[in-house]
């Protein structure tokens with residue numbers, strides 16, 4: 001018997017605002033001036049936050065962190081397409097997503113300076129704490145989405161972020177499968193920044209696109225110019241609309257680039273060329289977004305300078321706030337082992353405090 | 364003799380054994396071109412090529428699962444978990460298959476693989492980069508758990524681990540990676556697994572430690588010896604499981620007093636096992652309860668508070684004195 005074709009698949013690529021800032025008017029999403037302004041401001045804030053954090057880290061005033069520079073459109077624009085009812089389940093390289101939802105920068109800094117106080121953003125804001133175990137958060141997203149369905153919260157979907165490296169973990173594939181089987185309202189956003197530490201994207205998978213992973217799990221998958229904020233907004237919006245309508249999950253591959261080191265402990269010179277980095281700087285999401293806003297008459301030299309000043313002042317304030325908060329109790333870790341106090345642990349708290357006193361007495 | 368730090372010493376052992384035995388394969392996340400995030404495998408990719416030094420996709424379970432297949436086909440995989448905190452994703456393969464292959468088949472099949480992992484705290488890193496969970500691995504029969512404390516024993520233990528016929532979890536105290544250098548002999552030196560080392564002999568007190576705790580313990584021991592004009596026997600455990608209780612018991616029979624120092628939380632750790640072994644075989648020789656200096660039973664605090672929880676020289680010294688004064 002002749003082979004019969006039983007499936008036919010294709011993957012689309014979406015770009016709305018090109019590298020030069022030229023917009024495809026047919027595809028241009030209808031964002032209000034305020035929405036556009038908030039999106040640009042948050043992207044710029046994320047960029048400036050990276051720069052400041054890098055300085056603080058080099059001065060020993062902050063711990064290791066992974067800069068998101070270059071990926072601001074990919075991790076910020078999706079949140080501008082969401083409502084406050086939608087959840088954000090991310091990892092450690094989406095400052096713009098968290099800041100957009102209103103997490104104070106001082107808290108973000110506290111996290112990267114080694115304090116759990118940095119994870120105490122109001123749960124009502126629906127932002128899960130950062131997940132450091134690569135890809136593990138994608139399953140939490142599926143569970144949250146199931147819970148939203150179960151509770152009848154039709155206006156709530158879950159946006160989860162992961163990296164290109166993370167797509168190699170079993171957790172990711174299991175999450176796609178669960179989401180598909182349950183038709184759970186999840187939007188998986190893969191920030192394909194071309195690198196997982198030193199491992200290039202082509203060594204994670206032979207597949208031509210990451211978006212095509214969606215095919216195997218029977219969900220919509222799309223590849224998007226991840227440095228194009230309008231395309232990221234639009235793709236996420238459509239995915240959220242489907243999720244809210246009960247039409248299940250979507251996989252979005254955001255093609256972007258990690259312009260800086262993996263973390264401050266990493267040296268990219270060891271494994272990639274500066275020429276490659278230079279090529280990607282030409283695709284900077286902030287540059288093209290600024291041109292777009294200028295062309296729309298929403299931004300000019302003067303108002304941009306004012307915005308930059310406002311952002312700098314905000315960062316200055318938040319750094320001050322973060323550095324002034326030094327009176328956190330040393331034994332607080334004992335408070336949060338379990339919700340119920342147990343004598344076995346309390347006894348150790350007593351020993352811990354007695355030890356601190358002795359160390360203090362001995363200088 | 365060359366003065367090497369622990370990173371260089373482990374790198375030396377890997378280089379030597381890869382040159383000795385073409386079945387030795389190194390695999391893991393970023394171990395090739397980058398030479399590992401701590402540079403432990405630096406240069407191996409250039410020397411031995413990408414077929415023997417494999418930059419894998421990001422998947423711990425796959426790294427260990429594939430290592431099992433390689434080992435069963437006669438290769439000697441040395442797999443790296445980038446941090447011990449991510450090694451748990453591979454436990455289904457290690458516990459469920461590697462550790463059982465010999466017992467399951469009554470020795471027809473074995474699983475000689477090494478699972479290397481940096482572990483332990485005090486490096487100001489993010490969550491999951493601080494834990495000391497040697498006890499978790501030590502509870503799995505069929506797995507040897509090794510922890511070097513310095514460059515010289517790291518090199519000698521790594522050679523033994525690669526040649527061992529069974530799975531070895533090789534936990535590297537990352538705090539000690541570049542903390543100090545030691546003379547490492549040019550000629551091959553292999554240190555038998557399953558044996559503790561009496562680092563210095565003494566008659567008044569036995570102290571047992573391992574990994575990154577050896578350095579503060581050594582300092583505390585020096586301090587108290589001088590202060591009290593006594594001698595302390597210091598034992599470096601080196602292999603957590605199977606545990607060399609004989610060396611500890613012999614020492615305790617001699618000194619009658621013992622303190623164990625462990626970086627891990629207090630309960631259900633290797634120190635508990637040591638106390639149990641002393642109880643089994645040397646209880647009536649004891650003149651004081653066995654002292655324990657440990658972390659606490661809390662979820663490891665982020666690095667802002669971490670150092671307050673880890674045993675340090677002062678805390679160890681006080682414990683030595685309490686046990687001596689009992």
Ligand SMILES: Cc1ncc(C[n+]2csc(CCOP(=O)(O)OP(=O)(O)O)c2C)c(N)n1
Nearest residue numbers: 093132133134163164165166195196197449
């Ligand atoms: C399960 C797990 N394994 C390893 C690591 C160490 N690690 C942290 S980030 C990273 C690379 C992640 O690459 P990718 O998913 O592309 O995200 P990116 O860092 O590029 O944002 C690795 C290997 C980890 N955090 N979790």
Ligand SMILES: [Mg+2]
Nearest residue numbers: 163164195196
């Ligand atoms: Mg990546």
